[in-house]
Amino acid sequence: MAEISIALRGRAVVSETRHLLFSVMPGAVWIIVFLVLPSVYLMAVAFMTNGPYGQPQMPLSLESFRQLAGFGFLGWSPGNLYTLLRSLWQTLLSTVLVVIVAYPIAYYITTCREKWRPIMLLAVVVPSWTNQVIRTFGWMNLLAPGTPLSDAAQALGLIAPNMGLYPSNFAVTLGLVYNFLPFMVLPLYAAFEKLDTAQVQAAQDLYAAPLRAFWHAVFPQTLPGLLAGTVLVAIPAFGMYVIPELLGGGKGMMLGNLVANQFAGSANWPLGAAGAILMLIATFAGLFAMRRIGKRLGGGEEVVI
Amino acid sequence: MKTITTRIAAALGGLVLAGGVHAEEGKLYLFNWTEYMDPEIIEAFEQKYDVEVVQNYFNSLPEMLAKLNAGGVSQYDIIVPSNYYVPRLIETGLVQPLDHSKLANLDNLKKQFRDPSFDPDNKYSAAYQWGTTGIIYNGETFPDGPKSWSLLFDPKVNASYPFALMGDGQVSIGAACAYLGHGYDCTSVDAWKEAAKLLIDTKGRDTFSGFVDGTPALQQLARGVTHASLSYNGDYLYFKEEDPEAFKNIKFMIPDEGTEMWVDSMMIPAEAPNPDLAHKFIDFILDAEIGAQLSNYNYYSSPNAAAEPYLDEVLTKPPVQPTEEDMARLKFTPSLKGQDLQTFNQLWNEVQAR
Amino acid sequence: MRKRTLQRGLTTFWWATIFFLYLPLVVVMLFSFNASNSAANFTGFSLRWYTRLLGNEQIISAFWNSLVLASVSSVVALAIGSLIGYGMYRHRHRKLGWLIVLIYLPIVLPDIVFGISEMAFFVSIHRYTGLFQPGLGTMIIAHVTFQIPFVALIVYSRLVGLDATLFEAAKDLYATPFKRAVHFLMPTLKPALISAFFLSFTLSIDDFVISFFTAGPESATLPIYIWGAIKKGVSPEINAIATLMIGAVAIAAVFSLMFNRQGRH
Numbered sequence: 001m002a003e004i005s006i007a008l009r010g011r012a013v014v015s016e017t018r019h020l021l022f023s024v025m026p027g028a029v030w031i032i033v034f035l036v037l038p039s040v041y042l043m044a045v046a047f048m049t050n051g052p053y054g055q056p057q058m059p060l061s062l063e064s065f066r067q068l069a070g071f072g073f074l075g076w077s078p079g080n081l082y083t084l085l086r087s088l089w090q091t092l093l094s095t096v097l098v099v100i101v102a103y104p105i106a107y108y109i110t111t112c113r114e115k116w117r118p119i120m121l122l123a124v125v126v127p128s129w130t131n132q133v134i135r136t137f138g139w140m141n142l143l144a145p146g147t148p149l150s151d152a153a154q155a156l157g158l159i160a161p162n163m164g165l166y167p168s169n170f171a172v173t174l175g176l177v178y179n180f181l182p183f184m185v186l187p188l189y190a191a192f193e194k195l196d197t198a199q200v201q202a203a204q205d206l207y208a209a210p211l212r213a214f215w216h217a218v219f220p221q222t223l224p225g226l227l228a229g230t231v232l233v234a235i236p237a238f239g240m241y242v243i244p245e246l247l248g249g250g251k252g253m254m255l256g257n258l259v260a261n262q263f264a265g266s267a268n269w270p271l272g273a274a275g276a277i278l279m280l281i282a283t284f285a286g287l288f289a290m291r292r293i294g295k296r297l298g299g300g301e302e303v304v305i
Numbered sequence: 306m307k308t309i310t311t312r313i314a315a316a317l318g319g320l321v322l323a324g325g326v327h328a329e330e331g332k333l334y335l336f337n338w339t340e341y342m343d344p345e346i347i348e349a350f351e352q353k354y355d356v357e358v359v360q361n362y363f364n365s366l367p368e369m370l371a372k373l374n375a376g377g378v379s380q381y382d383i384i385v386p387s388n389y390y391v392p393r394l395i396e397t398g399l400v401q402p403l404d405h406s407k408l409a410n411l412d413n414l415k416k417q418f419r420d421p422s423f424d425p426d427n428k429y430s431a432a433y434q435w436g437t438t439g440i441i442y443n444g445e446t447f448p449d450g451p452k453s454w455s456l457l458f459d460p461k462v463n464a465s466y467p468f469a470l471m472g473d474g475q476v477s478i479g480a481a482c483a484y485l486g487h488g489y490d491c492t493s494v495d496a497w498k499e500a501a502k503l504l505i506d507t508k509g510r511d512t513f514s515g516f517v518d519g520t521p522a523l524q525q526l527a528r529g530v531t532h533a534s535l536s537y538n539g540d541y542l543y544f545k546e547e548d549p550e551a552f553k554n555i556k557f558m559i560p561d562e563g564t565e566m567w568v569d570s571m572m573i574p575a576e577a578p579n580p581d582l583a584h585k586f587i588d589f590i591l592d593a594e595i596g597a598q599l600s601n602y603n604y605y606s607s608p609n610a611a612a613e614p615y616l617d618e619v620l621t622k623p624p625v626q627p628t629e630e631d632m633a634r635l636k637f638t639p640s641l642k643g644q645d646l647q648t649f650n651q652l653w654n655e656v657q658a659r
Numbered sequence: 660m661r662k663r664t665l666q667r668g669l670t671t672f673w674w675a676t677i678f679f680l681y682l683p684l685v686v687v688m689l690f691s692f693n694a695s696n697s698a699a700n701f702t703g704f705s706l707r708w709y710t711r712l713l714g715n716e717q718i719i720s721a722f723w724n725s726l727v728l729a730s731v732s733s734v735v736a737l738a739i740g741s742l743i744g745y746g747m748y749r750h751r752h753r754k755l756g757w758l759i760v761l762i763y764l765p766i767v768l769p770d771i772v773f774g775i776s777e778m779a780f781f782v783s784i785h786r787y788t789g790l791f792q793p794g795l796g797t798m799i800i801a802h803v804t805f806q807i808p809f810v811a812l813i814v815y816s817r818l819v820g821l822d823a824t825l826f827e828a829a830k831d832l833y834a835t836p837f838k839r840a841v842h843f844l845m846p847t848l849k850p851a852l853i854s855a856f857f858l859s860f861t862l863s864i865d866d867f868v869i870s871f872f873t874a875g876p877e878s879a880t881l882p883i884y885i886w887g888a889i890k891k892g893v894s895p896e897i898n899a900i901a902t903l904m905i906g907a908v909a910i911a912a913v914f915s916l917m918f919n920r921q922g923r924h
Contacts (some may be wrong), residue, residue, distance in 0.1 A: 016750070023746030024758060027739045027807050031761050034804045035773070038780035042772070045779060052643050053397045054650075055374075072651040073644075074498065079658030105676055108669040120673075122912055127680045129908045131882045133867050134901040137889055138683025141690065145467065146529050160511050162466050164530065167515050181680070239769030241868055246889065249515035251508060253658055256771040261657065263775055263872075264371040268650060273779075276772045283769060336876065339891055361876050364891055372876060375782050376793035380876045521892030551696070 039280075046273035054267025064270035068278065080258065084278075087255040090169070091238045094176035098184045098233050099226065101177070106188035106225075110195070121189060128182045136175055136246045143171050143247075167249020175243040180236070184229035191225025227294045235286055239279050255279055331356040333582045336372070336381040338569070339364060339520050340543055341434075343602035350589050356582060364518040365473050366390050373399055379576035382583040385433050387567045389475065389638040391423045396642065400429050400572045407584040410591035413611040418568065423640055430570035431587050432608035434539070434600065437627060437635060438476060438519070438565040441526055441541055442533040445554040454484035454560045456533050458507055466532035467514040469522055470507070474653035475638050476535065476565060477504060477516065483562040490636040494648060501652045505659050516657070527551040538624040539605035546604070557624045559631045566635035568608065684905050691898035708899040718900060721884040725864060728795060728880060732802035733859035739803070740810025740859075741852060745844070747811065748818040762808045774872030777801050781873065794875030801873045802866065806859040813858065817851035854918075861911065864904075 046064050048056035070076050109120045127135065142149055145164030153159045165171055195218065203217030204210070241256035248254075255275060262272025333350075335342070339362040347358045363369040366387055373384065378399050386394060394400045405411060411431060412419070418432040440457065442450050446466055455462045457470065458481065470477045481500035482491035491497065507513055514531050522534040523544050528551075538557055545552040571590065573583045589595055597615030600607040606625055607616060619625065627635065641649050694703035712718055743762070747755060765773070777800075781791040791797055829843040845852075867882040874883055881900060888897050 020746055020750045020753070023742045023749065027743035027811065028758060028761055030739055030807060031765065031804060034777065034800050035765055035768070036761075038776035039768070039772070041780050041783070042776040050647065052646065053393060055397075067651070072655070073648050074494070074651070077655045079655035083658040101676060104669055104672055108673050111666065111669070119916065122916060123677060124680065126908060126912045127684060129861060129865065129911065130684065130901075130905050131865055131867060131885070133882045133886050133889070134687065134904060135683060137885065137897060137901065138687045140889070141686055142683055144528070144530055160465060162532070163512065164467070178679070178683070181676075235767065236769065239771050241771045249513075250657065251513070251515075256769070258654075258658060259771055259775065260872075261654065263778065264367055267367075267371070267374075268647075268654075269779065271654075272775065276775060279769055279772055283767060287767060334876070359877070362887075362891075364887075375778060375875075376785055377876050379785075379792065380794075518890070521890065524892030548696075 042273050042276055045269050046277050048270050050268050050270050054262075054269055056269045056273075064268075064274040067268075067271050068274045083253050083258050084255060086169075086253070087238055090173060090176060090240075090244075090252075090254060091234050094173055094180065094237055095230060095234045097173070097177045098180050099229070102181055102184035102188055102229065103222075103226075106185050106192050109185075109189055110192040121186070124185050125182045128179070132179065132242050133246075135179065136243055139171065139175055139178065140166055140246060142166075143174075166247055167251065169248065169252045171247035171249075172244050172252040172254075175247045176237050176240065179240075179243065180233040183232040183236075187225040187228040187232065188222060189225075191222040195221055224294060227290050231287060231290050235283050238282060238286075330579075331582075333358045333383070333579060333586055334361070334381045334577075335359065335586070336361045336363065336369065336377065336384045338362065338385060340540060341385070341569075341603055341605075343599055346590075346595055346598060346602070349595070350586060353589070354582070354585060358586075364520060367473060370394075373574065378574045379578065381574050382577045382579050383586055384572050384574060385569050386572060387569050387638070388421065388423045389567075389640045391430050391570060391572070392640040392642065393646075394572060395424070395429050399575055401575050401577070401580065402428050403431065403573065403587070404584060407581075408588050408591065410588050410593075410611075413591050413593060413596065413609050415608055415610045418608040421568065421570075423568075423637070424570070430572045431591060433569045433571050433590065434603065434605035435566065435568040435608055436605045437538050437559060437624070438471070438535060438567065439538060439541075439557050439559045439624070440533060440564075441523060441536045441555055441557050443526060443529075443554055444556045446532045450533075450556070450558070452558055452561050454480055454562050456558075456560075457535075458484045458503060460510055463512070463533060465512060467512050467530065468533040469514050469517040469525065469531045469535070470504070471522075471535040472516040472518045474649070474656070475641075477656075478649070478653065479565060479636075479638055480535065481507075483560065483564060486562070488636065489563045489565060490639050492639050492641075492645065497649065497652055501656050504656045508656065508659060523552075523555070526555055537605075539603050542604035542619070542625065559624070559627060559634060561634065563634040563636055565638050567638065687898050688902045688905060690895075691902040693895070693898070696895045708896050712896045712899045715896065717879070718881075718884060718896065721879050721881045724795060724878055725880040725882075728798055728802060728870070728878075729860045729863035732799045732806060732863050733856050735799070736803045736806030736810050736859050737852065737856050740807040740855065741814045741848070743807065743811040744814025745818065747815045751819075762811055765805045765808050770866075770868040771872075773805070774801070774869040777804075777869070778872040792875060793873060793878075795878040797873045797875070798870055798878055798880075801869050802863045805866070805869065806862055809858050809862065810855040813851050813855040814848060817848060821847065857911075857915075 045056045047060050047062070049059060049061050049063060051057040068080055070078055070080050105124065109117055112120060141147070143164055143166035144150065145162065147164070150159070150164040153165055154161055154163070159165060199221070200213070200217045203213040207213045207216065239256045240254055241260055244252045244254045244257050255278070259272045259275040259279065262268045262275065333356055335358055337360060342360065347360070350356075351358055361381070363372065369384065369386060370390065370393070373381070384400075405427075408431065411427065414432055418435075420426050421432070424430045440454070442456060444450070447456065447463070450456050451462060457463070457468055471480070478497060478500045479489045479491065481503045482496050483489040485496070485499055485503060487493070487496035487500070491500065517525060517534060519536040520540055522531070522536045523540055525531045526534050527544070527548070536557075541555070541557045545555065571587045573580055577583055590599065591609065593609065593611035594615055596607050596609035596612035600612065600620055601617045604620070604625055606620065607613070623631070689701065691708055692704050692706070693701050694705035694707070743758075747758065777797070778793070781793055781797050784791050785793070825847070829839050833839045833842055867886065870880055871883055871886065874880070879887070881904065885897050885900060
């Protein structure tokens with residue numbers, strides 16, 4: 001009897017496992033073959049030598065990482081470092097600006113009548129449904145020399161006469177903020193909606209100054225949303241390709257453009273692959289840090305990603 | 306036009322076999338610069354051989370090379386690179402030799418194009434058109450603009466108007482070299498370094514608006530985004546003809562320090578789906594009357610000696626046919642390879658990354 | 660008193676932000692009706708760019724490519740992704756950490772790294788075997804890869820939201836797993852599957868970077884065409900195509916609102 005039941009259970013386990021394999025395998029294999037393998041291949045390319053016309057070659061070497069750090073045939077030059085710092089700066093700046101705009105917006109939506117909220121959220125999100133290239137093109141048209149915005153900026157003395165707001169680093173920042181605003185509003189809205197009003201009330205009684213009440217009662221509660229939003233904004237912003245390419249005018253190159261360039265014009269696949277590895281490290285480091293902070297501050301609540 | 310079902314079928318075929326879309330019989334895939342081909346010539350060719358021509362376009366040589374490397378080598382029948390990319394394509398095995406027995410019209414080419422330095426004895430290439438790269442500028446902004454690169458590189462000459470340089474690094478570095486007195490076709494590392502430094506300084510000026518390819522540079526100029534830039538003589542005339550109002554004040558100039566003369570040549574990618582038809586196409590373009598029709602359409606100089614009697618008058622004077630003095634100032638962009646190319650790419654990457 | 664000023668300030672700020680969000684789109688739409696080819700001056704109403712658009716074979720071809728790419732990839736992703744979603748649910752008590760990591764990978768990988776990895780991979784394989792020639796096929800593969808996680812997560816969360824006793828009841832009602840799937844799983848999952856399909860479709864239409872790097876010579880989609888036109892020096896038809904695409908998004912927005920309303924009643 002016991003033997004039979006063990007055999008049955010064994011068969012059940014086998015069939016369960018087979019079920020798991022059948023349901024999960026097609027997708028898992030797909031992602032492994034078409035994403036994990038290519039990424040591993042790209043990483044391998046970073047350790048190869050650049051051929052005479054930009055194709056990866058044997059032998060293996062760390063030359064591409066040296067080049068990424070700025071060591072070329074002609075000694076050290078700071079170009080790549082500038083680009084890296086520019087990417088970090090643009091990411092930081094645009095994330096902070098996005099938070100500054102999104103925070104009041106998300107709060108405002110929660111103060112409105114419930115039947116309006118989905119419509120308001122949709123109104124914030126819909127522009128991001130249109131293609132990134134189209135949105136950026138819209139800004140190109142708006143900021144070019146001779147447009148009302150550029151003329152106004154000239155009149156205020158913000159830019160030199162005859163110039164436009166585009167192309168410039170300012171245009172890139174603006175494009176990034178525009179692009180990522182909805183990604184911050186949504187998680188912040190979710191956080192505000194769950195706000196414990198009793199706590200806020202208590203804090204208002206406790207502290208006379210509204211700012212302190214906000215700092216002690218409201219802000220900590222929205223922190224998980226803020227962190228989730230930061231992940232959703234900062235990671236794609238750091239690797240942005242389209243916006244600096246169209247709005248930066250050759251002055252605003254970011255890491256994404258540096259990487260892409262190595263696979264196009266001045267071809268150097270290993271260098272591009274090394275840049276991609278740098279981007280991956282930054283991405284995973286960012287995710288990891290956010291998770292840690294989120295766990296410590298969010299009272300055990302998991303951050304969305 | 307393909308129907309949606311064949312498109313889906315092709316896509317699914319691509320998924321299942323992943324062998325991609327195989328060229329159908331009777332189709333010629335042409336990969337050319339934008340605004341460079343007369344649609345009537347395409348129609349005439351299609352009728353003559355009862356085939357369909359599919360055209361794709363590129364704006365710069367780096368872009369063309371990238372597409373070719375990304376699978377284009379087996380998807381295009383004809384490409385039209387400029388002289389300094391020809392050796393690079395040959396050495397990387399991306400192109401196949403021409404079968405001269407199929408090119409009866411090859412001898413129509415002028416002597417200087419029949420055995421060019423970049424491809425001895427036309428083993429791989431046959432000239433399509435030639436032209437020059439010069440400075441285009443707004444004549445209203447610069448009524449007495451100097452015939453010099455200083456219009457772009459000297460902040461005293463142009464202190465306050467936005468300007469752009471060429472997206473192709475070799476042309477921009479060459480321009481900087483010419484301005485510095487090293488000649489447009491400089492190849493010494495020291496000259497390059499100096500030129501790169503000049504470009505980085507130039508980039509740092511408030512009025513620098515970007516590295517732009519030749520055709521869009523003209524559009525930007527006409528729209529007032531820039532006031533001085535780099536472009537090609539034929540494109541300049543072509544757009545001026547098409548929209549005289551917008552291009553009324555736009556001028557083209559060959560700087561005295563020297564600039565680029567280029568030859569665009571027809572080549573057949575190594576794994577072209579239809580090399581036989583590609584040879585027919587090359588021979589068709591090399592025909593005297595078709596060659597003239599092409600120049601009459603796109604305002605570039607014809608390398609075809611036999612075409613001369615049929616050329617419009619505008620093609621016999623500047624800027625299409627530069628003056629004797631200007632002609633002496635024109636240089637080919639050097640073909641780089643090996644260590645030189647890598648050094649150059651690092652310098653150009655540095656210019657862009659700063 | 661102070662509360663009211665705050666509220667008024669917020670209302671103003673809200674409308675300013677909405678203005679900021681819609682301004683570029685409105686400008687694109689406005690200038691698509693411009694009689695002249697100028698980005699700065701509106702010289703009169705005209706439909707000429709729309710007529711030119713209809714006569715442009717490349718745009719028409721790009722339109723069909725976008726459509727085929729989005730629909731085929733969404734269907735494939737729906738099949739594969741919902742299977743994973745179901746598997747994740749059925750076996751949620753097992754340790755599936757590796758699967759979670761795998762599913763989040765396409766979401767967190769920067770677009771540019773995603774696109775370039777696939778491009779380098781396909782190109783290299785193509786060089787040695789002739790397989791994976793860049794074109795619609797490789798684009799579909801890439802799109803399916805980034806759609807699968809979204810489908811899986813939507814289906815999974817719908818299943819988690821269901822009452823577990825329903826599954827027991829279904830087990831008693833229908834004898835075979837196949838019948839269970841047809842009569843129970845499919846109908847209950849229908850809303851989730853529909854929204855997963857639409858999300859996949861939107862993601863595909865929206866994507867530029869990954870498409871750009873995995874495309875072949877003949878498989879340009881609308882965003883790739885627009886990118887090329889911008890790089891080439893702005894043909895005014897771009898405003899017209901962009902307007903049509905914005906229009907499609909607006910219609911999708913209205914639908915999603917209606918869908919949302921229905922779902923709640």
